[in-house]
Amino acid sequence: MRNIFRLAYRAFVSSLDKPTLFFILIFPAFLIFVMGYAYSGIIPSFMLGGETISYPVFLASGAVTLVVVNSGMTVGTIIWFDRKYGMYEQILVGPFRRYEYMAGIILATILVSLLSAGLALTIASPVLAGTPVTLPGLLYAGLTLAVGSVLFGSLALIISIHLRSSESFNVVSNFIFFTILFTSSVFYPAEYAPQPIKLVAELNPLTYLADAFRAGLLGIADSNILFKTGILMAEGFALLAVASLMFSDIKA
Amino acid sequence: MYAIVAESLVKTYGGVPALDGVSFEVDRGEVFGFLGPNGAGKTTTIKILTTLIKPTAGRAEVLGCDIYRMGHEIRRRIGVVQQQESYELNLSVEKALDLYGFIWGVPRSRRRELVDELLIRFGLSEVRKVKAGDLSIGMRRRLQVAREFMHDMELLFLDEPTIGLDPIVRRQTLDFIKSKAREGLTIFFTTHILEEAEYLCDRIAMINRGRIVVVDTPDNLKREFGKIRKVEMRAKHSIPDDFIMRLMADSSFDRVSRIDPQTVSVICSTPGEAIAQMLRLADKFRLEIVSIYAAEPTLEDVFIGIITSDA
Ligand SMILES: Nc1ncnc2c1ncn2[C@@H]1O[C@H](COP(=O)(O)OP(=O)(O)O)[C@@H](O)[C@H]1O
Numbered sequence: 001m002r003n004i005f006r007l008a009y010r011a012f013v014s015s016l017d018k019p020t021l022f023f024i025l026i027f028p029a030f031l032i033f034v035m036g037y038a039y040s041g042i043i044p045s046f047m048l049g050g051e052t053i054s055y056p057v058f059l060a061s062g063a064v065t066l067v068v069v070n071s072g073m074t075v076g077t078i079i080w081f082d083r084k085y086g087m088y089e090q091i092l093v094g095p096f097r098r099y100e101y102m103a104g105i106i107l108a109t110i111l112v113s114l115l116s117a118g119l120a121l122t123i124a125s126p127v128l129a130g131t132p133v134t135l136p137g138l139l140y141a142g143l144t145l146a147v148g149s150v151l152f153g154s155l156a157l158i159i160s161i162h163l164r165s166s167e168s169f170n171v172v173s174n175f176i177f178f179t180i181l182f183t184s185s186v187f188y189p190a191e192y193a194p195q196p197i198k199l200v201a202e203l204n205p206l207t208y209l210a211d212a213f214r215a216g217l218l219g220i221a222d223s224n225i226l227f228k229t230g231i232l233m234a235e236g237f238a239l240l241a242v243a244s245l246m247f248s249d250i251k252a
Numbered sequence: 253m254y255a256i257v258a259e260s261l262v263k264t265y266g267g268v269p270a271l272d273g274v275s276f277e278v279d280r281g282e283v284f285g286f287l288g289p290n291g292a293g294k295t296t297t298i299k300i301l302t303t304l305i306k307p308t309a310g311r312a313e314v315l316g317c318d319i320y321r322m323g324h325e326i327r328r329r330i331g332v333v334q335q336q337e338s339y340e341l342n343l344s345v346e347k348a349l350d351l352y353g354f355i356w357g358v359p360r361s362r363r364r365e366l367v368d369e370l371l372i373r374f375g376l377s378e379v380r381k382v383k384a385g386d387l388s389i390g391m392r393r394r395l396q397v398a399r400e401f402m403h404d405m406e407l408l409f410l411d412e413p414t415i416g417l418d419p420i421v422r423r424q425t426l427d428f429i430k431s432k433a434r435e436g437l438t439i440f441f442t443t444h445i446l447e448e449a450e451y452l453c454d455r456i457a458m459i460n461r462g463r464i465v466v467v468d469t470p471d472n473l474k475r476e477f478g479k480i481r482k483v484e485m486r487a488k489h490s491i492p493d494d495f496i497m498r499l500m501a502d503s504s505f506d507r508v509s510r511i512d513p514q515t516v517s518v519i520c521s522t523p524g525e526a527i528a529q530m531l532r533l534a535d536k537f538r539l540e541i542v543s544i545y546a547a548e549p550t551l552e553d554v555f556i557g558i559i560t561s562d563a
């Protein structure tokens with residue numbers, strides 16, 4: 001266990017420098033303060049799970065989940081850099097077991113996600129002020145973020161392992177990032193979207209993460225919320241399993 | 253008790269042997285050198301002994317632990333400087349050293365001491381705040397070697413640690429390693445540079461094409477193989493096959509090879525005789541000689557000499 005914490009700390013320190021943290025937070029900050037208000041003139045408050053919600057609040061709460069995707073991508077892809085720059089093999093000849101390396105990355109993903117989500121939430125607090133936040137709701141929201149971070153950390157691992165020697169690594173991971181972002185319920189509630197988009201959104205784990213997080217944070221009584229959380233967990237578990245399999249298949 | 257015992261190690265890649273039955277022992281406290289040209293199997297041997305890859309056949313024990321069953325125990329007690337570069341792009345030199353000590357579980361106060369000492373010993377003080385990704389290749393190599401001394405170990409593997417270093421730094425690095433050896437550290441060291449192996453090692457194993465050719469002390473090796481020379485002759489026109497055959501027939505020459513139509517080379521320990529013989533034959537075949545000379549053999553020449561005289 002100590003080894004996992006040590007390797008997690010290493011992954012944390014070597015993947016998260018100040019510019020990276022800035023990059024993780026700046027995009028959601030724009031969504032929260034610019035996009036939300038810019039659109040509020042043409043998007044009236046709407047009904048969500050039986051509550052009236054304004055677009056800035058809707059978007060701000062979604063933007064917080066976005067940092068989880070961003071953090072997962074940042075920390076999960078460390079394996080790509082470790083293999084490219086030799087640290088992976090160096091760690092494997094150190095006093096560690098292979099699974100500890102991967103567990104360390106997953107743990108670091110959770111830590112970075114919760115840390116940056118906390119910061120994003122602080123940034124969003126002026127917008128969210130006035131919404132009744134409860135402690136159980138907040139805990140629930142935090143839990144969904146942790147599950148989401150495992151999911152997106154695993155996704156990043158999968159991409160990194162698959163594209164081991166590819167120079168298109170950056171292009172592919174950016175493409176996947178934006179696809180996940182724009183087909184999720186971060187910007188719009190999936191149930192209001194036209195059929196084809198709705199279909200994609202309903203496959204997208206970020207939709208479930210955003211919905212479950214919003215429900216917890218804003219106290220929205222979404223009757224499907226347990227179901228959605230279940231899907232999020234199932235998808236997270238599936239991706240973690242795939243990532244683990246691919247990881248154990250890596251030949252040194 | 254031995255630090256390393258290797259018995260008939262074999263490693264094949266797609267049927268092609270990289271190691272072809274390698275056996276040797278390394279004593280505790282010994283500096284053992286693996287000397288061989290590129291592709292000889294040095295890195296493959298280190299990867300097997302450090303449990304990064306499994307051999308196709310054979311067995312080995314490192315610090316009394318079986319490489320198949322006790323990899324984790326072995327890795328806790330060794331240090332490894334791999335041939336390939338390893339660094340973290342975004343970390344400064346001092347942070348990289350510190351973090352490496354951290355993952356090895358070295359206490360904070362001890363890490364601080366070690367970082368300060370190693371920065372000085374490896375001439376890295378001026379770049380302590382520079383990110384590893386921004387260092388020159390030589391500086392990064394120094395960082396990589398220095399980093400391995402952030403933790404305690406009983407046995408250190410060094411895979412061509414001086415590649416990329418200029419001569420002065422190379423010497424400083426070898427001196428540092430030598431000082432550690434004097435303190436009792438067992439070292440397994442690979443190089444393709446004869447002088448390095450001579451300077452550092454108590455015993456040298458010469459390896460070529462996945463086989464150990466000879467294991468001995470540097471002094472004995474020099475006595476035995478130091479006489480080997482390469483004699484090369486270049487003629488104005490192409491050299492007839494018969495000329496070459498005559499040279500080959502002389503059993504005192506270890507190897508005769510045609511470099512190109514006008515050039516022939518002979519590896520032997522009697523360069524005077526080889527030159528005399530070539531001159532005689534040239535006269536007989538009415539060949540006009542452009543040049544003829546004896547040279548220090550390259551390491552590869554020595555290997556060829558040893559292998560052919562073995563056969
Ligand atoms: N992963 C690999 N796949 C295929 N061939 C390999 C691999 N690693 C090493 N080899 C081959 O094995 C031989 C020995 O390589 P290596 O141990 O790296 O030699 P050295 O370190 O002495 O230069 C070489 O012919 C090399 O091409």
Ligand SMILES: [Mg+2]
Nearest residue numbers: 294295296335
């Ligand atoms: Mg090598």
